[in-house]
Amino acid sequence: MIALGKYASYVIPAYAVSAVVIGALAADTLARARRWRAEVKRLQQLLGKDEAEL
Amino acid sequence: MITALANPKRFMALSRWLAPTLGVIAAALACVGLGMGLNAPPDYQQGSTVLIMFIHVPAAFLGLMAYSCLAASAFFGLVFRHSLADAAARAAAPLGAGFTLLALITGSLWGRPMWGAWWVWDARLTSELILFLFYVGYMALQAAIDDEAKADRAASILALVGAINVPIVHYSVVWWNSLHQGESIFVKGGPLLAAVYLWPLALMSFAYMFAFGALWLVRIRAEVWRRRAGALAVQAARG
Numbered sequence: 001m002i003a004l005g006k007y008a009s010y011v012i013p014a015y016a017v018s019a020v021v022i023g024a025l026a027a028d029t030l031a032r033a034r035r036w037r038a039e040v041k042r043l044q045q046l047l048g049k050d051e052a053e054l
Numbered sequence: 055m056i057t058a059l060a061n062p063k064r065f066m067a068l069s070r071w072l073a074p075t076l077g078v079i080a081a082a083l084a085c086v087g088l089g090m091g092l093n094a095p096p097d098y099q100q101g102s103t104v105l106i107m108f109i110h111v112p113a114a115f116l117g118l119m120a121y122s123c124l125a126a127s128a129f130f131g132l133v134f135r136h137s138l139a140d141a142a143a144r145a146a147a148p149l150g151a152g153f154t155l156l157a158l159i160t161g162s163l164w165g166r167p168m169w170g171a172w173w174v175w176d177a178r179l180t181s182e183l184i185l186f187l188f189y190v191g192y193m194a195l196q197a198a199i200d201d202e203a204k205a206d207r208a209a210s211i212l213a214l215v216g217a218i219n220v221p222i223v224h225y226s227v228v229w230w231n232s233l234h235q236g237e238s239i240f241v242k243g244g245p246l247l248a249a250v251y252l253w254p255l256a257l258m259s260f261a262y263m264f265a266f267g268a269l270w271l272v273r274i275r276a277e278v279w280r281r282r283a284g285a286l287a288v289q290a291a292r293g
Binding site: 003004005006007008010011013014015017018021022024025026028029030032033035036037039040043044046047049 | 102
């Protein structure tokens with residue numbers, strides 16, 4: 001692997017912040033999808049609707 | 055194709071398998087791209103900061119691409135009044151804002167050792183910051199209006215106004231004297247980058263693109279479910 005040398009204090013934070021932001025976007029996206037899918041399922045069951053409509 | 059996808063049922067069926075497929079491709083491309091990038095030799099001028107290029111350039115590109123998707127969706131939402139287009143616009147905004155923020159932060163982390171400054175009011179940097187502010191403005195405007203249809207319409211108009219900034223960001227290094235590097239990939243006579251940097255950069259750019267595609271589709275699905283939940287909640291309340 002490339003030796004980071006004196007620039008390590010710039011390269012490592014750049015990769016770390018990218019991992020954190022992309023990870024946060026992915027986690028938020030998946031959590032949002034799960035939450036609303038579950039809510040639709042719950043309401044469909046409450047109304048006695050067919051779950052296949054999902 | 056757009057008309058076919060505008061059918062929510064068809065979209066949900068397609069995105070159900072397409073989103074995870076794009077996610078897997080993105081992860082594979084990122085693994086190979088990072089593997090190649092982290093083993094590339096240090097640049098004779100930039101040293102190891104050249105590694106920042108592999109995450110900065112794709113993030114900046116995605117910031118612009120996501121805004122183009124947002125503006126196109128907003129246009130279709132305004133003209134055809136299609137709820138899926140509005141959902142697509144809403145879904146693109148946080149992703150685009152995230153990638154633009156990354157471009158600003160990683161660019162700053164590269165600029166400090168190379169230019170001697172965290173930030174300069176250069177045409178490219180300033181127009182990129184304006185792009186980020188348009189994303190934030192779009193999301194803030196939508197959150198500020200209770201009536202969803204009105205919020206979508208107002209935010210879509212703002213998104214279309216902001217689309218003027220997309221070519222400005224892209225051509226800022228051509229139109230103005232800029233501290234930021236000029237175009238070095240899509241130039242006459244071929245890329246100016248050495249193959250040892252070009253390949254990892256290309257792979258990382260595709261990885262970011264596929265990742266955006268996967269996340270965008272999942273967010274649109276979530277938005278469709280959210281609207282469906284709203285409609286079902288109204289039915290449930292009516293008994």
